[in-house]
Amino acid sequence: MAGYEQYFRELVDGKRENPQDRLLLGCLKFLSLFYSLALRLRAFAYGAGLLRTRRLPRPxxxxxxxxxxxxxxxxxxxxxxxxxxxxxxxxxxxxxxxxxxxxxxxxxxxxxxxxxxxxxxxxxxxxxxxxxxxxxxxxxxxxxxxxxxxxxxxxxxxxxxxxxxxxxxxxxxxxxxxxxxxxxxxxxxxxxxxxxxxxxxxxxxxxxxxxxxxxxxxxxxxxxxxxxxxxxxxHTLEGMIPLEGGALAPFSRLKGVRIMAFSGIADPGCFFDELERAGVPLVATLAFPDHSVYGDEELAAICKLRDTSQSAILITTGKDAVKLTQFKDRLGPCVVASLQIxxxxxxxxxxxxxxxx
The missing domain is CATH 3.40.50.300 (P-loop containing nucleotide triphosphate hydrolases)
Structure with missing residues (x-):
């Protein structure tokens, strides 16, 4: 699924230029006109009071x-x-x-x-x-x-x-x-x-x-x-926290360590790039679809790449981490990048x- 998401993003960003991809994008643009029209009609209906809106008694x-x-x-x-x-x-x-x-x-x-x-x-x-x-x-x-x-x-x-x-x-x-x-x-x-x-x-x-x-x-x-x-x-990655919880630590503690990053968010490439900019050199990365559910297949893929890349520590996002604490023993050393706005x-x-x- 992650491969399809990447292909779609490359297609709509104009990075796919062979004739078949251009034809596909042209067809999608035609369909987009109908989708856009439906959304405009929906917004008009709400604005004109044709569709009911509700108000809560608090801001x-x-x-x-x-x-x-x-x-x-x-x-x-x-x-x-x-x-x-x-x-x-x-x-x-x-x-x-x-x-x-x-x-x-x-x-x-x-x-x-x-x-x-x-x-x-x-x-x-x-x-x-x-x-x-x-x-x-x-x-x-x-x-x-x-x-x-x-x-x-x-x-x-x-x-x-x-x-x-x-x-x-x-x-x-x-x-x-x-x-x-x-x-x-x-x-x-x-x-x-x-x-x-x-x-x-x-x-x-x-x-x-x-x-x-x-x-x-x-x-x-x-x-x-x-x-x-x-x-x-x-959005700034300010440090890391152990997967099982604990105090925030600087990324400098990872110096000289082989690190693999993985995530299942909308733009995993941005997360990997931010880690590199924060001084975290990555030897391997693994992207899953947004809102991924972590099961045996996903855990097996993580552990396989961890072993083949000889990574000593895994690093992931907070959004992924809330779904991974039950697997901390299987993952081994894993830290969570702390993101602040x-x-x-x-x-x-x-x-x-x-x-x-």
């Missing part, structure tokens, strides 16, 4: 993107949760629970004190948020309004964060945060299946504030959604948040 901050794949939504949600909790607010994250067996059901992942569901049921990202932000409550459900009502009754939150909520128009939000990848904000400009866009570019107009992620210094970067408040963010200037976002408090 809702939505974090989402226009493209498939990773733009750093989970670190952004974590940052917002910490900021709001630092203001003394009781925060609940509402998530789809994608990738878990309970996907679609309304379930409590964390009540802020205990993690109540494993990633196999809840999905990797909700469990990662609950694990990395102490005191954060997380509820999953396909219908985020009903999930919010459930959270109101059981958790009494002051404010909600809607994870991956840009397309969940049926739930009204008080602050719409749109994340875009600073390298290619809208991919090739086409919606699925000819590009990476979930919606046409015009949908970016629903945003209240735009955050360009993976922007190291912001040189030459312009606001991809003119007229909207805009800020730049970088930092802003060149967070003031525009803080101003928008303060309006809700």
């Amino acid at each position: 809702v901050i939505s974090v989402g993107n226009l493209t498939v794949g990773g733009t750093g939504k989970t670190p952004m949600v974590g940052w917002l949760a910490r900021y709001l909790m630092g203001k003394g607010k009781r925060v609940v994250v509402l998530s789809r629970g994608y990738g878990g067996s309970a996907h679609g059901e309304i379930r409590m992942v964390s009540d802020g004190e205990r993690i109540l569901l494993p990633p196999e049921d809840a999905g990797d990202e909700p469990v990662l948020l609950a694990k990395t932000v102490p005191g954060l409550a997380v509820v999953i459900g396909a219908d985020r309004y009903r999930a919010g009502v459930y959270a109101l009754e059981t958790l009494k939150p002051d404010i909600f964060i809607l994870d991956d909520g840009f397309q969940h128009i049926r739930l009204q939000r008080d602050l719409n945060v749109l994340l875009v990848d600073s390298r290619r904000p809208f991919g090739n400009g086409f919606t699925l299946p000819a590009g990476l866009l979930r919606e046409p570019v015009a949908a970016a107009g629903r945003a209240d504030i735009v955050v360009a992620t993976r922007s190291k210094d912001g040189v030459g970067l312009v606001n991809p959604v003119p007229g909207k408040p805009f800020l730049m963010a970088a 930092t802003f060149a200037d967070a003031l525009p976002l803080e101003r928008e948040i303060e309006k809700l408090l």
